[in-house]
Amino acid sequence: MESTILMTSFVAFVLFFVIRHIWRSNPIGRRHNTQRLPPGRMGWPLLGETSSYLKPHLATTPGRFMEQHISRYGKIFKTHLFGHPTVVSADPELNNFILQNEGRLFECNYPSSMAGILGQWSMLFVVGDMHKHMRSIALKFMSNTKLRSHILQEIHSHALYTLKSWRDKQLVSAQAEAKKYTFNLMARQIMSCNPWEPQTEYLMREYFSFMKGVVSAPLNLPGTTYRRALKSRATILEILRKKMEERSESDINHEDLLSTVMEEGSLSTEQILDLILNLLFAGHETSSIALTLAIYFLAGSPESMKRLRSEHLGIVRVKERPEMDSCPNWEDYKRMQFTQCVINETLRLGNVVRFVHRKALQNVQFKGFEIPAGWKVLPVFDAVHLDSTVYENPMEFYPWRWQNVESGTYFTPFGGGPRLCTGVELAKVEIAVFLHHLVLHYGWELVESDVPLVFPFVEFEKGLQIRLHLLDDNN
Ligand code: HEM
Structure with a gap:
């Protein structure tokens, strides 16, 4: 009896560490100081907020999604887009910072579905x-x-x-x-x-x-x-x-x-x-x-x-x-x-080109927020223009x-x-x-x-x- 309890505790203990390891190695589960993540919401499981973000709108406006999110959360916010936890930026300085740090802190990261059609x-x-x-x-x-x-x-x-x-x-x-x-x-x-x-x-x-x-x-x-x-x-x-x-x-x-x-x-x-x-x-x-x-x-x-x-x-x-x-x-x-x-x-x-796709190569601090390594980052140009x-x-x-x-x-x-x-x-x-x-x-x-x-x-x-x-x- 005692050995069964010991065995069960051991298995539970190992399982706990395995699950914790998997969760942390996933970008969304990695431990962050959540106080410093930008504000925002992640939307529906898996789908996130992609369909609202891509809703057709007048090209001479940033669209309702951006307008509502900026007024609720500010120019830097978190969400879940294209299957990934994402930091969206309508902040002109952050946008320039992302573009200038290509290959160092950020990297081009277009949806893999596009590679099927445009070619690897x-x-x-x-x-x-x-x-x-x-x-x-x-x-x-x-x-x-x-x-x-x-x-x-x-x-x-x-x-x-x-x-x-x-x-x-x-x-x-x-x-x-x-x-x-x-x-x-x-x-x-x-x-x-x-x-x-x-x-x-x-x-x-x-x-x-x-x-x-x-x-x-x-x-x-x-x-x-x-x-x-x-x-x-x-x-x-x-x-x-x-x-x-x-x-x-x-x-x-x-x-x-x-x-x-x-x-x-x-x-x-x-x-x-x-x-x-x-x-x-x-x-x-x-x-x-x-x-x-x-x-x-x-x-x-x-x-x-x-x-x-x-x-x-x-x-x-x-x-x-x-x-x-x-x-x-x-x-x-x-x-x-x-x-x-x-x-x-x-x-x-x-x-004409409203935003570009990037991902953070490491944890990046900007204006008091943390952009976690592995997260998608979207500098949105129209919101600045x-x-x-x-x-x-x-x-x-x-x-x-x-x-x-x-x-x-x-x-x-x-x-x-x-x-x-x-x-x-x-x-x-x-x-x-x-x-x-x-x-x-x-x-x-x-x-x-x-x-x-x-x-x-x-x-x-x-x-x-x-x-x-x-x-x-x-x-
Ligand atoms: C008004 C017209 C154009 C606009 C608004 C435009 C916009 C852009 C933008 C925003 C990017 C950056 C993509 C990123 O950082 O992920 C880009 C990249 C690129 N554009 Fe244009 N573009 C235009 C015309 C052209 C033309 C005429 C060509 C000639 C073939 C061209 C060839 C390229 C290439 C090859 C890249 C990739 C650069 C790289 O990854 O190093 N573009 N374009």
Whole structure:
């Protein structure tokens, strides 16, 4: 009897330590000084508060979830998102601190479900030396020298190609047109595809189907968006693989990313394919919605439109032989200063990339709170860009605010630190040159009321239909 009691006590004792060990090794159970965790609630078991956080809302607001949580708990709060205990930050200083400490205190940490569709070698998933290496390839591909020497000319041709296709139309979907323009441009830069080739059109359709899988539930079942997206991914990779085979058997020198990475020779075929697909994704989705947002905001701000048109007319009229369709050179681009204000204001108010995914690599103390090691950390950019303590009248589209350099202090539309977007300048040139030709050739207004919504990508529900007015040279 006594030995049974002893045995039971021993088993209970061991069990206690085993359970305690498992609980502590789990990030949510690790012992913290709970007084110092940020305030907040963890929501439903396993699901947490993810569905409330991702509820569609107007892109020019931080959304109800953020508004309610900030007013209840402050700008730094805890919750449970994407399957993990999470610290959410709407605090501009913490956001900058997180971005600057990438690889030291924090690390990029996108949901693993996205790797199934974007690929395990996507730049969103690689860390350490592999990330540095892929980043250096992406930076070389989009260097300022290349932008000046030939990408600017390509951008100009693609902008005119799109705008000329509007000649006989009175109504267009600005969103669909912006998507075509940025897709064609990226496909040209990455693998020398021309917009008039049937394969480019086919690739674009497959790419749009692939894109839908990035934000859909990762259910690989017949009929699901995710299943269709995986099929499209396989089709696109097959096309790319064939291109790689053709190039390895030919001497023709293509000045594009595909040839550059193949010649460089440091990446495997799988890595090249994921990198290419990733750049297509990173460079297309963001710039197209930014351009659509600019067209939308300008339609609602006649003063900004007037100022913008006068800047671009000025750039053309000082030329010896002024021509509306001539390609702006790098000096012209640098003179588009109000245009840069319009782009900044569009990105501030429209918030194309609303937040990024990170995780804490160790316990981090900030403003009296502890962010526990292993927890997910979400710097939310839109909450800062739309914060009235950071920007005066934040809901107003007012490009002139960017004439004051201080506006940029907490402005992070392109992220920051070691993962700062490698396409910052390319995106700005793409938008600026398109706007240059657009305001010189057309006036426009919205056909019907339409607003940008967060799904979580920003999108116009009705595609932003605009009515065009062709301008004559005296306008
Ligand atoms: C308005 C347009 C754009 C916006 C708002 C934007 C925004 C961003 C943001 C916020 C990040 C940081 C992601 C993170 O830290 O987790 C990022 C990364 C990146 N972007 Fe962009 N982007 C834009 C255009 C482009 C373009 C045109 C390209 C060119 C292909 C591009 C390529 C990349 C790449 C390769 C990364 C990963 C950088 C790294 O991990 O080191 N982006 N972008």
